[in-house]
Amino acid sequence: MNDTVKVAVQSEVEAFVVEVEHRLADLSPDERDELIGGLRADLSERLAEHSGPEGPAEVLGDPAVYAAELRTAAGFAPVAAERRVRRPIAMVLGEWLDAGRRRWVELADKVPGEPRDFVESLRPVWWVLRAWVAWMLLQDIAGHASHASYDVDWLAVLLVLVVGSVQVGRGAGLVARVRGHAAARLALIGLNLLAICLLPSAMDRAGTGIAYDKAEQWGYSDFGSTEEPGVGLMFNGVELTNLFVYDATGTPVTGAQLFDGAGRPLVINEHLFLDDYETLMYPWLSNGSPRFNVFPLPVGKVDPDTGERAADAWDGPTPPVLPDFPFPTAPTAELPELPELPELPAR
Amino acid sequence: MDSTQLLKGVLDLAVLAVVEDDDGYGYDVLRRLRSAGLGDVGDASVYGTLRRLYAAGALTSYVVPSDEGPHRKYYGITPGGREQLKRESEDWLQFSTTVTTLLSGQEANA
Numbered sequence: 222m223n224d225t226v227k228v229a230v231q232s233e234v235e236a237f238v239v240e241v242e243h244r245l246a247d248l249s250p251d252e253r254d255e256l257i258g259g260l261r262a263d264l265s266e267r268l269a270e271h272s273g274p275e276g277p278a279e280v281l282g283d284p285a286v287y288a289a290e291l292r293t294a295a296g297f298a299p300v301a302a303e304r305r306v307r308r309p310i311a312m313v314l315g316e317w318l319d320a321g322r323r324r325w326v327e328l329a330d331k332v333p334g335e336p337r338d339f340v341e342s343l344r345p346v347w348w349v350l351r352a353w354v355a356w357m358l359l360q361d362i363a364g365h366a367s368h369a370s371y372d373v374d375w376l377a378v379l380l381v382l383v384v385g386s387v388q389v390g391r392g393a394g395l396v397a398r399v400r401g402h403a404a405a406r407l408a409l410i411g412l413n414l415l416a417i418c419l420l421p422s423a424m425d426r427a428g429t430g431i432a433y434d435k436a437e438q439w440g441y442s443d444f445g446s447t448e449e450p451g452v453g454l455m456f457n458g459v460e461l462t463n464l465f466v467y468d469a470t471g472t473p474v475t476g477a478q479l480f481d482g483a484g485r486p487l488v489i490n491e492h493l494f495l496d497d498y499e500t501l502m503y504p505w506l507s508n509g510s511p512r513f514n515v516f517p518l519p520v521g522k523v524d525p526d527t528g529e530r531a532a533d534a535w536d537g538p539t540p541p542v543l544p545d546f547p548f549p550t551a552p553t554a555e556l557p558e559l560p561e562l563p564e565l566p567a568r
Numbered sequence: 569m570d571s572t573q574l575l576k577g578v579l580d581l582a583v584l585a586v587v588e589d590d591d592g593y594g595y596d597v598l599r600r601l602r603s604a605g606l607g608d609v610g611d612a613s614v615y616g617t618l619r620r621l622y623a624a625g626a627l628t629s630y631v632v633p634s635d636e637g638p639h640r641k642y643y644g645i646t647p648g649g650r651e652q653l654k655r656e657s658e659d660w661l662q663f664s665t666t667v668t669t670l671l672s673g674q675e676a677n678a
Contacts, residue, residue, distance in 0.1 A: 291616040294614070
């Protein structure tokens with residue numbers, strides 16, 4: 222054996238012995254020395270005698286199998302008892318997240334048509350969307366609870382949030398420093414989940430904001446007179462679209478104004494459409510302000526261009542109409558004795 | 569029949585036998601076993617057996633420095649080892665005779 226080959230064999234043997242020794246870590250130092258001592262010389266000689274075409278690594282074989290055989294023959298368990306090693310929680314978390322991701326990718330790859338590639342190519346859209354959700358959340362905190370503001374300051378905030386979200390998504394800038402850290406990854410997962418949860422309410426709020434802008438264009442300054450948008454008069458758990466009032470003689474009353482005992486107008490949910498999604502209620506007007514507590518409410522078509530109440534509905538070719546009462550007259554109603562009405566302050 | 573299974577039961581005996589007259593290091597012992605006809609014996613099994621016999625007091629060991637490479641660890645038999653060899657040899661002879669007789673009886677009947 223020439224010197225070069227000898228050095229190569231020595232390093233192969235050394236690597237092999239280290240691998241075997243690694244699998245004896247549970248034994249006492251004396252036991253380990255007893256098993257490993259002389260092993261280098263034995264293995265080197267075995268390799269030196271070997272004349273076949275196989276390389277040293279092939280002749281030596283798998284160190285795990287070798288260690289198991291050595292341990293068994295020496296009277297130990299074939300595999301070292303697993304020792305519980307205290308590992309940093311971040312490492313455990315990181316491995317847990319990696320495993321979760323691998324599992325997810327495996328599952329996604331089983332679905333035909335490469336949906337994962339498609340979804341991953343949509344990531345930038347999500348980066349912008351979550352920034353927008355964060356923007357809506359900030360507006361909420363700032364007090365724009367019922368509708369979103371689209372003024373210049375808020376648009377600048379949106380721009381900053383979009384840039385931040387995209388940088389996080391790309392793992393660029395400051396984010397690069399904490400990228401891969403288990404805590405950062407967990408925080409990102411948490412924020413993304415939060416954004417997903419808040420997405421529906423953010424969408425709803427944006428819609429309300431746009432409707433609000435349109436209402437202002439119509440001159441309906443106190444649009445949204447209901448205290449909570451989307452909630453109005455209900456009966457048996459179902460929102461009402463209209464009411465029909467008859468007086469005590471059973472005669473239909475047109476233009477009856479409804480209030481509760483505290484003087485609050487009893488309104489319908491003005492956003493409700495009838496079944497065809499093109500027809501809704503138009504308000505009565507009081508000094509130019511819309512009143513949804515005056516019944517029956519006129520019924521009219523939406524503006525086909527906007528999908529909302531037409532601003533010029535009353536001047537158009539098909540103005541809103543008062544709906545028919547359910548019956549021409551109602552039964553008369555009476556009390557044994559008509560009580561004296563309390564004197565009311567003039568409205 | 570798989571001879572490695574049979575070998576497991578008598579490896580202690582075989583190892584003690586090949587170091588009875590001459591001390592030997594691990595690979596040397598393996599070579600002696602193979603040249604005696606036990607070609608299937610694995611080297612890790614032999615090395616492990618040597619260490620176990622040493623731990624049990626049947627063998628003694630000493631290191632011989634080498635100028636060329638790693639040190640060699642030689643094993644020699646102890647009086648306790650000789651006793652074990654004698655006892656196990658008798659057991660084996662008795663056992664193998666029994667099995668041989670049984671098999672030859674079967675052959676004669678066949």
